[in-house]
Amino acid sequence: MTKPLVCARIVRTQNGAVHFSPTLDRLWKAASELGQPELLLLGNDLKLLERQAEGISGYSKVLIACTETGQALQVEMAAAVVSSLVKEHSSAEWSHILAETDSFGRELMAHLAARMMTALVTEVIAIEDANTFIRPVHAGVIQETVRVSQRDGEDELPVLITIRPTGFPVSDDLIQPTAPDSIQRLDTLSDNERVRVIDEHASPVADQDLTSAQVVVGIGGGVGDKEGVALIEQLANHLGGAIAATRTAVDSGLVSNDLQVGQTGRIIAPKLYFAIGISGAIQHLAGIKDAGAIVSINSDPNAPIHAAADLALAADLRQAIPELIAHISQRSETVLLDR
Amino acid sequence: MAICDRIVVPIKPVPDPEHPVRVSADGDTLLLDHISLVPNPFDAIALEEAVQLRESGKVSEVVAVTLYGDAGEGILRTALALGADRAIHIHSDDPFSEDALTIAEVLATVVKKESSALVLAGKQGVDHDRGAVPIMMAVHLDWPHITLASRVSLHADGRVEVVRDTELGTETLALTLPALITAELRLNEPRYASLPAIMKAKRKPLERVDLADMLPERSIRPPRIQRVAVRERPARPVGERVASVSELADRLKAHGLGV
Numbered sequence: 001m002t003k004p005l006v007c008a009r010i011v012r013t014q015n016g017a018v019h020f021s022p023t024l025d026r027l028w029k030a031a032s033e034l035g036q037p038e039l040l041l042l043g044n045d046l047k048l049l050e051r052q053a054e055g056i057s058g059y060s061k062v063l064i065a066c067t068e069t070g071q072a073l074q075v076e077m078a079a080a081v082v083s084s085l086v087k088e089h090s091s092a093e094w095s096h097i098l099a100e101t102d103s104f105g106r107e108l109m110a111h112l113a114a115r116m117m118t119a120l121v122t123e124v125i126a127i128e129d130a131n132t133f134i135r136p137v138h139a140g141v142i143q144e145t146v147r148v149s150q151r152d153g154e155d156e157l158p159v160l161i162t163i164r165p166t167g168f169p170v171s172d173d174l175i176q177p178t179a180p181d182s183i184q185r186l187d188t189l190s191d192n193e194r195v196r197v198i199d200e201h202a203s204p205v206a207d208q209d210l211t212s213a214q215v216v217v218g219i220g221g222g223v224g225d226k227e228g229v230a231l232i233e234q235l236a237n238h239l240g241g242a243i244a245a246t247r248t249a250v251d252s253g254l255v256s257n258d259l260q261v262g263q264t265g266r267i268i269a270p271k272l273y274f275a276i277g278i279s280g281a282i283q284h285l286a287g288i289k290d291a292g293a294i295v296s297i298n299s300d301p302n303a304p305i306h307a308a309a310d311l312a313l314a315a316d317l318r319q320a321i322p323e324l325i326a327h328i329s330q331r332s333e334t335v336l337l338d339r
Numbered sequence: 340m341a342i343c344d345r346i347v348v349p350i351k352p353v354p355d356p357e358h359p360v361r362v363s364a365d366g367d368t369l370l371l372d373h374i375s376l377v378p379n380p381f382d383a384i385a386l387e388e389a390v391q392l393r394e395s396g397k398v399s400e401v402v403a404v405t406l407y408g409d410a411g412e413g414i415l416r417t418a419l420a421l422g423a424d425r426a427i428h429i430h431s432d433d434p435f436s437e438d439a440l441t442i443a444e445v446l447a448t449v450v451k452k453e454s455s456a457l458v459l460a461g462k463q464g465v466d467h468d469r470g471a472v473p474i475m476m477a478v479h480l481d482w483p484h485i486t487l488a489s490r491v492s493l494h495a496d497g498r499v500e501v502v503r504d505t506e507l508g509t510e511t512l513a514l515t516l517p518a519l520i521t522a523e524l525r526l527n528e529p530r531y532a533s534l535p536a537i538m539k540a541k542r543k544p545l546e547r548v549d550l551a552d553m554l555p556e557r558s559i560r561p562p563r564i565q566r567v568a569v570r571e572r573p574a575r576p577v578g579e580r581v582a583s584v585s586e587l588a589d590r591l592k593a594h595g596l597g598v
């Protein structure tokens with residue numbers, strides 16, 4: 001049986017906020033289609049990593065690699081540790097190495113691929129077999145199936161994969177609540193002197209779990225100003241949902257960059273997505289195509305978002321949103337979605 | 340005096356993202372011929388940054404590089420019209436577009452040959468959203484790299500400060516040349532090519548190199564990744580229009596999403 005290794009980061013940022021990958025279970029789901037997954041946790045706070053490792057389910061073995069406490073975790077350090085792990089172990093130890101398709105995972109896997117000269121498949125949404133994967137291209141309009149073949153006449157090298165978490169939803173009962181058989185601490189990650197961190201600002205909302213939120217309210221350029229944003233936040237609160245945004249909303253300073261959804265931001269798949277004051281550009285739609293239902297509220301009846309929506313309302317958001325909030329709180333005795 | 344002699348900007352030709360790509364009736368191939376190629380939007384941003392650095396006198400020359408078939412030339416003319424000083428078209432009809440490793444190896448060779456100390460690339464191609472080639476180039480060159488730059492400051496002592504945006508927030512990083520940096524949407528707003536710039540671009544040097552001549556010792560390895568099937572993503576069912584908020588609430592409820 002093949003054995004995949006999942007790489008994930010769990011870091012504490014300078015201003016004290018803790019960030020861990022909320023998608024460890026989805027990565028497990030993907031990896032378990034390939035074999036019995038093992039996990040490598042990378043970070044900059046050993047206690048945090050150890051606590052996370054003990055509470056983990058599904059992975060038989062957890063490896064931990066940490067920087068000297070507090071020091072930022074960087075891709076070059078992580079790549080060095082993974083490639084030396086692969087070298088140390090017999091070449092057939094891991095059949096695949098997986099990470100999330102986020103900024104860290106993308107960079108780590110590309111770095112490793114060049115270091116080890118081995119195949120990389122990015123943004124996988126489905127696994128057909130150990131060498132065959134499905135991934136979206138052209139802003140998600142097309143799905144392609146790719147097959148990897150490693151070099152002949154050399155040791156079998158692991159196939160590198162980045163996973164799009166929305167492709168691998170998990171139900172709570174899927175993962176056996178078993179602690180790992182072994183937790184192993186690796187040597188301290190050696191410092192990367194080439195790139196130095198000068199300053200860090202954790203996003204105020206990076207902790208909200210946008211990837212697995214059931215209801216998401218998207219803020220578009222039409223939301224206009226901070227007052228509009230406050231209105232949307234109120235709606236999201238009533239719906240128990242998370243907030244997302246378009247590029248335009250980010251650019252105009254309405255919300256922080258990490259909330260951007262779309263081709264070049266995050267990909268989400270909530271049960272219900274509200275697109276508010278959003279025109280419906282192809283680059284934004286790329287990030288929400290897997291939503292269960294899309295509701296659009298846009299004053300322009302010809303806005304393309306209405307054609308992409310399951311329920312389309314041509315209305316001024318400044319009237320429609322307070323009305324919608326009133327509707328929801330009126331019927332607050334009924335629970336929205338079986339969350 | 341310039342801080343850096345030469346910036347190399349790798350430019351990937353991509354189908355104009357405003358035109359949806361379709362799959363042929365037999366379901367085998369992507370229909371791309373009717374869609375014009377454009378420089379990858381993130382590469383246009385990287386190029387703009389490079390041109391601004393040259394205009395400020397910090398850099399002497401901006402060289403645009405493309406690895407592609409015949410159509411690569413038109414893309415490079417556009418790059419020249421957008422301010423690049425010189426262009427290198429590495430011509431190859433080989434269908435290894437899926438093989439980022441090979442592309443990165445070739446581009447890194449050009450960077451070495453040009454003895455450039457700074458590469459500004461796009462954070463990802465909007466065709467395949469891969470974002471791997473620049474990082475692989477940096478590994479080949481053994482250069483430090485920073486991705487997703489939303490601000491780049493080049494200092495006189497060769498230090499580069501970069502603000503980058505990630506899922507965790509914003510961070511400021513610093514490194515010293517040589518370096519590879521990839522551009523995020525927020526870095527700048529690329530200019531449009533003016534008519535005089537387009538005319539001038541026709542006279543700027545555009546060198547064509549055959550891949551085989553550039554790397555004679557190199558036999559192109561078979562790609563490690565091959566596309567075996569394509570399909571259009573199933574379309575979402577057509578939705579319905581509602582006239583009021585209360586109708587919206589009713590329909591949500593009917594869909595089992597009820598308030």
Ligand SMILES: Cc1cc2nc3c(=O)[nH]c(=O)nc-3n(C[C@H](O)[C@H](O)[C@H](O)COP(=O)(O)OP(=O)(O)OC[C@H]3O[C@@H](n4cnc5c(N)ncnc54)[C@H](O)[C@@H]3O)c2cc1C
Pocket residue numbers: 219220221222223245246247248249260261262263264265266276277278279280281282283284287297298299300303315316317318380381465524
């Ligand atoms: C390479 C590249 C990558 C990109 N990646 C992304 C990405 O990942 N994600 C992304 O979102 N964008 C991305 N973009 C940008 C994208 O092309 C669009 O520009 C952007 O999505 C538009 O955002 P918007 O719909 O909020 O703004 P706009 O297009 O300005 O639309 C605003 C809408 O609000 C409506 N409106 C105005 N006032 C009201 C009101 N009072 N009530 C109701 N409606 C109102 C208007 O009718 C309009 O339709 C990318 C662009 C490029 C070039």
Ligand SMILES: Nc1ncnc2c1ncn2[C@@H]1O[C@H](COP(=O)(O)O)[C@@H](O)[C@H]1O
Pocket residue numbers: 348349350351352379381382404405406407439442446459460461462463464465467468469470471472473
């Ligand atoms: N064929 C190519 N020619 C020139 N530059 C390329 C090529 N392919 C990729 N690049 C560069 O690498 C970046 C990321 O590409 P990709 O890894 O294909 O998403 C692009 O934005 C370009 O800067």
